[in-house]
Amino acid sequence: AQSVTQLGSHVSVSEGALVLLRCNYSSSVPPYLFWYVQYPNQGLQLLLKYTTGATLVKGINGFEAEFKKSETSFHLTKPSAHMSDAAEYFCAVSGPGGATNKLIFGTGTLLAVQP
Amino acid sequence: NAGVTQTPKFRVLKTGQSMTLLCAQDMNHEYMYWYRQDPGMGLRLIHYSVGEGTTAKGEVPDGYNVSRLKKQNFLLGLESAAPSQTSVYFCASSPGTQRALAKNIQYFGAGTRLSVL
Numbered sequence: 564a565q566s567v568t569q570l571g572s573h574v575s576v577s578e579g580a581l582v583l584l585r586c587n588y589s590s591s592v593p594p595y596l597f598w599y600v601q602y603p604n605q606g607l608q609l610l611l612k613y614t615t616g617a618t619l620v621k622g623i624n625g626f627e628a629e630f631k632k633s634e635t636s637f638h639l640t641k642p643s644a645h646m647s648d649a650a651e652y653f654c655a656v657s658g659p660g661g662a663t664n665k666l667i668f669g670t671g672t673l674l675a676v677q678p
Numbered sequence: 679n680a681g682v683t684q685t686p687k688f689r690v691l692k693t694g695q696s697m698t699l700l701c702a703q704d705m706n707h708e709y710m711y712w713y714r715q716d717p718g719m720g721l722r723l724i725h726y727s728v729g730e731g732t733t734a735k736g737e738v739p740d741g742y743n744v745s746r747l748k749k750q751n752f753l754l755g756l757e758s759a760a761p762s763q764t765s766v767y768f769c770a771s772s773p774g775t776q777r778a779l780a781k782n783i784q785y786f787g788a789g790t791r792l793s794v795l
Contacts, residue, residue, distance in 0.1 A: 572718065595782045606682070606768055606786035607721075614782065653720060657782050664709055664772045664782045665736070670720040 565590045565656050569669035577677050582626075582641040584672045586654030589635065596637040597655040597666065598628055607653065613637065624648070649676045680704050684769050684787035691759045691794045699754040699790050701769030708774030710752040711736075711784065712744060714765040721768065727752055728774060759794045766791050 570585040588594055595614045599607040611622025618630040624647075628639045637654060651673045655666040682703045691697055701710065709728050713721040723736030727746040741763060743755045752771075756763060770784040 597782075599786075604789075606788045607770075607784075608786070609783055612783065664774065664784070665711075665723060665726065666721075666782075666784060668720040668722075670718055 565592075565594065565667045567654050567656050567667055567669035569652075569654050569672050571672055572670065573673050573675070575675040575677060576644045578646055579643050582639070582644045582648065582674065584639040584652050584654075584674065586628075586637045586639065586669060587635050588637060588654070588656045590656055595657045596628075596630060597657075598622065598626070598637075598639050599653045599655060599668075601651045601653065601671075603650070610639070610652070644674075644676045646676050646678065649674055682769055682771055682785050682787035684767075684790050686790060687788070688791045689793070691756075691792065693760060693794060695759050696755070696757050697759065697792075698756075699767055699769075699792075701752045701754070701771075701787060703750055703752075703769075703771040703785070705771060705773075705785065706749070707771035707785070708749075709772040710746065711770045711772070712742070712752065712754045713768045713770065714738065714763075715768060715789070716765050724754065724767075759792075761794045764792060764794045 566589045568587045597612045598610040601607045613630045621627045626641045651671045654669040685700045711726040712724040722738045725744040727733045730749040733744045745753045767790045769787045772784045
């Protein structure tokens with residue numbers, strides 16, 4: 564079985580500060596890991612993904628995440644927050660062997676950026 | 679570039695009424711999914727389909743039915759709406775087995791906000 568835990572349902576940072584959103588996963592198979600972003604009243608948009616290979620993955624809008632197998636983590640970071648980063652962020656996991664590509668989502672972290 | 683289109687965007691139902699949500703994708707994707715999003719619970723999978731004519735239950739299928747008569751369309755039906763089905767519903771599609779590197783990426787529609795009174 565697979566699961567995802569996102570620590571912190573609400574995170575607030577100042578504009579220009581580091582963004583760190585935490586995600587831990589549980590998976591009995593090598594995981595595929597994803598971060599999606601949801602802006603108000605919109606659908607989810609893929610930020611970045613890890614499947615195999617390099618453990619540090621870069622995504623859109625300056626975000627990156629590092630897959631750490633020993634810590635079962637896939638935390639999302641951005642060096643300098645921008646007002647436009649205010650949104651809800653979802654971490655998700657799926658298994659590479661699954662024929663259905665089903666995603667298991669975390670409960671989300673709402674990021675607020677203060678001026 | 680329409681991607682995944684959901685109709686309607688908003689709907690208000692009375693308890694016991696029925697309705698169908700339509701999802702259409704123009705990317706020739708094999709797999710399609712229906713999720714519901716509730717505060718503090720993330721997205722939960724209702725039903726999914728791995729190809730035309732096939733459907734399967736997800737995590738929270740009770741009270742919903744689906745059909746995939748055409749590859750590009752995935753319909754979600756509520757036969758007798760209940761207040762517990764008040765939610766935001768998202769449809770997503772995925773290439774499936776067509777493109778190995780992208781097969782696990784899901785593309786989402788803008789959602790349907792449903793209120794059941």
